[in-house]
Amino acid sequence: MSKQYNAFCSSRRTFALLAGILIAAVFSWVPAERLGASTTPIKRPDQIVILSTTDVKGKTSPCGCHIPKGGFSRRAAFADSLRSEYAQMVIVDCGGWFPEGDEEYMEVAAFQADELARSGADAVGIGSRELRYGLGFLRAVLAHSHAPAVSANLVDRTTGRLVLPPYRIVKAGGVTVGIFSLLSEHMDRGPARDSLTITDPLDAAHRAVGEMRARGATVIVLLANTGKVDAEDLVTSIDGVDALVAGWNVPLLQRGRTVKGTVTNYGGEQGYYVGVTHLVLGPDLRVTSGDNMTYVLGPEIPEKTEVLARVKAFEDAFDDHQRERQKERAAAAAAAAGETNETPSHYVGAEVCGRCHAKQYAQWQGTAHARSWRSLVDQKKESLPECLTCHVTGYQKPGGFATAADAGRLGGVQCESCHGMGTEHDSWPARNTVVAEATCRGCHDEANSPEFKFDVFRPHVLHETPAVLPPLPARAKSPTIPGANH
Ligand code: HEC
Ligand code: HEC
Ligand code: HEC
Ligand code: HEC
Numbered sequence: 001m002s003k004q005y006n007a008f009c010s011s012r013r014t015f016a017l018l019a020g021i022l023i024a025a026v027f028s029w030v031p032a033e034r035l036g037a038s039t040t041p042i043k044r045p046d047q048i049v050i051l052s053t054t055d056v057k058g059k060t061s062p063c064g065c066h067i068p069k070g071g072f073s074r075r076a077a078f079a080d081s082l083r084s085e086y087a088q089m090v091i092v093d094c095g096g097w098f099p100e101g102d103e104e105y106m107e108v109a110a111f112q113a114d115e116l117a118r119s120g121a122d123a124v125g126i127g128s129r130e131l132r133y134g135l136g137f138l139r140a141v142l143a144h145s146h147a148p149a150v151s152a153n154l155v156d157r158t159t160g161r162l163v164l165p166p167y168r169i170v171k172a173g174g175v176t177v178g179i180f181s182l183l184s185e186h187m188d189r190g191p192a193r194d195s196l197t198i199t200d201p202l203d204a205a206h207r208a209v210g211e212m213r214a215r216g217a218t219v220i221v222l223l224a225n226t227g228k229v230d231a232e233d234l235v236t237s238i239d240g241v242d243a244l245v246a247g248w249n250v251p252l253l254q255r256g257r258t259v260k261g262t263v264t265n266y267g268g269e270q271g272y273y274v275g276v277t278h279l280v281l282g283p284d285l286r287v288t289s290g291d292n293m294t295y296v297l298g299p300e301i302p303e304k305t306e307v308l309a310r311v312k313a314f315e316d317a318f319d320d321h322q323r324e325r326q327k328e329r330a331a332a333a334a335a336a337a338g339e340t341n342e343t344p345s346h347y348v349g350a351e352v353c354g355r356c357h358a359k360q361y362a363q364w365q366g367t368a369h370a371r372s373w374r375s376l377v378d379q380k381k382e383s384l385p386e387c388l389t390c391h392v393t394g395y396q397k398p399g400g401f402a403t404a405a406d407a408g409r410l411g412g413v414q415c416e417s418c419h420g421m422g423t424e425h426d427s428w429p430a431r432n433t434v435v436a437e438a439t440c441r442g443c444h445d446e447a448n449s450p451e452f453k454f455d456v457f458r459p460h461v462l463h464e465t466p467a468v469l470p471p472l473p474a475r476a477k478s479p480t481i482p483g484a485n486h
Helices: 003-008 012-019 032-037 072-083 103-118 135-145 190-195 201-214 228-237 305-340 350-354 358-365 368-378 385-391 404-410 415-419 422-431 437-441 454-460
Strands: 047-053 089-093 154-156 167-172 175-183 196-198 219-225 243-247 262-265 273-281 287-296
Touching (some): 047 072, 047 243, 072 089, 072 273, 089 175, 089 219, 103 135, 190 196, 201 228, 219 228, 228 243, 243 273, 350 358, 368 385, 415 422, 437 454
Parallel strands (some): 047 089, 175 219, 219 243
Antiparallel strands (some): 047 273, 154 196, 167 175, 273 287
């Protein structure tokens, strides 16, 4: 374990906090005696720390299911804790912070920019996701938020000029830091593709690094929206980049590497994680060495109250807007169905099934599936398409759940979620229906139900409960942290 990391853990409080958030899998523990040894230096003038995120994909709060990770409020608490140890710190986001949804999610993109700016981000990179709603929208969002966006190779084709400042030079304590961002030439440029050019990243990097050095920057950080391989190629081909944050489909690595003198970070997506890069400075404030770790923002991290309040207010309003849109969509769908007068296969709702299958109905009502609409309401996420697909029956399908008004009839994971549309009923007994594992996995996927095992979960949904039930994994508990008893 490095000296810097040891220093990072110099206070008991920070230590306890960080102990909880290291990714459990590949973690080697700090020997206790070394902890006691370094309690005095607090503000570390010999180091600079870079706190980074990448590919947040519009995520604003911890994910809904299983072990909730991430969110702005935890990121803010983490940043505060780090800042209490290190006077010299910069906050960056590599890029890819726009959501992946359609136009309905544009307000999430705007909120991301506002929060990035409020979080004190020193520089924000631009990836392909930020171009997906067009250049005009991006410009408006940046103007409104004052988020410090940079991009050294995104060029307006008509004027031949850069769309954004290529880099930012910021002061962190006594250190002058230059931060620039690049896009891969292969990126989709979104609806503005005809008016945008992405120039050669290597040329742009040479120019940006030269200019920043000339303007006194002794520490240079690259935010590369290029994928892992191209990012590593870039820092091998240019001198003078001290730290790299690699974004765009980059697999998470708990520890960064040093690639030809550049400390690299592969930080994971969706705001679930933060990268922490320590750079050790020589007397001339140039970087002599460094290392990088990625931390998961798990339930152990406190949520900064004021940020939490802002996020909650935004999300509640967003949920309300989605409900309005849902109604409009449902009305349009009803009108379209009325025109064609098509009534093929459709959903009928559990109550109808219960009329003949009273025993199964009674058993089902006692299951988590019957409550799954409630779980969304409790979090005020009951209008978000991204949650509804798995928590109600037949979302946006014929006869299925369309708006909150359908909750009584189609809320929850019902009979038809497993057995199929009720109108197909006549074919089932002949087929001797078996609910396939794949049906469960349509919802019990890696992200939302990572511990799903068919053999263990299936007995819990059978309508005749077996005498011996294999225990389900504990829900939404903190991940098991080796050595967390320190
Ligand atoms: C009008 C009464 C009635 C209604 C309503 C009804 N069922 Fe049935 N269901 C039956 C009968 C009768 C059978 C055939 C039972 C048999 O042959 O053992 C059957 C068979 C089934 C089977 C197959 C059982 C097997 O042995 O493979 C399933 C599954 C099933 N129903 C589910 C549903 C679901 C889900 C709904 C609601 C969408 C529903 N049923 C609505 C009467 C009904
Ligand atoms: C349409 C999506 C969907 C399908 C299909 C589905 N589930 Fe689920 N399941 C859920 C949701 C959502 C929950 C969480 C409900 C809640 O508490 O809000 C859940 C919860 C459960 C639970 C309770 C877990 C716990 O920790 O309490 C079990 C057990 C389960 N499902 C088993 C199954 C099995 C077995 C299948 C296939 C035969 C299946 N599910 C199919 C969505 C689905
Ligand atoms: C791909 C399907 C899927 C999506 C999308 C999904 N969920 Fe779930 N959710 C599940 C399943 C499956 C479970 C049960 C997990 C388990 O027990 O293994 C679950 C469980 C939950 C629970 C119960 C957790 C607990 O411990 O009580 C909540 C709350 C929840 N989801 C909220 C949400 C919210 C909010 C969203 C949208 C942001 C969402 N879910 C999106 C499938 C999904
Ligand atoms: C989570 C998935 C799931 C849900 C939800 C579900 N079932 Fe089933 N159902 C099963 C499984 C699993 C079986 C056992 C046979 C099999 O493996 O397909 C089964 C079997 C049945 C059978 C055959 C007789 C029996 O009891 O085994 C009927 C009838 C039936 N279900 C009706 C219903 C009705 C009615 C509802 C809603 C009130 C419902 N099911 C909800 C998964 C589900």
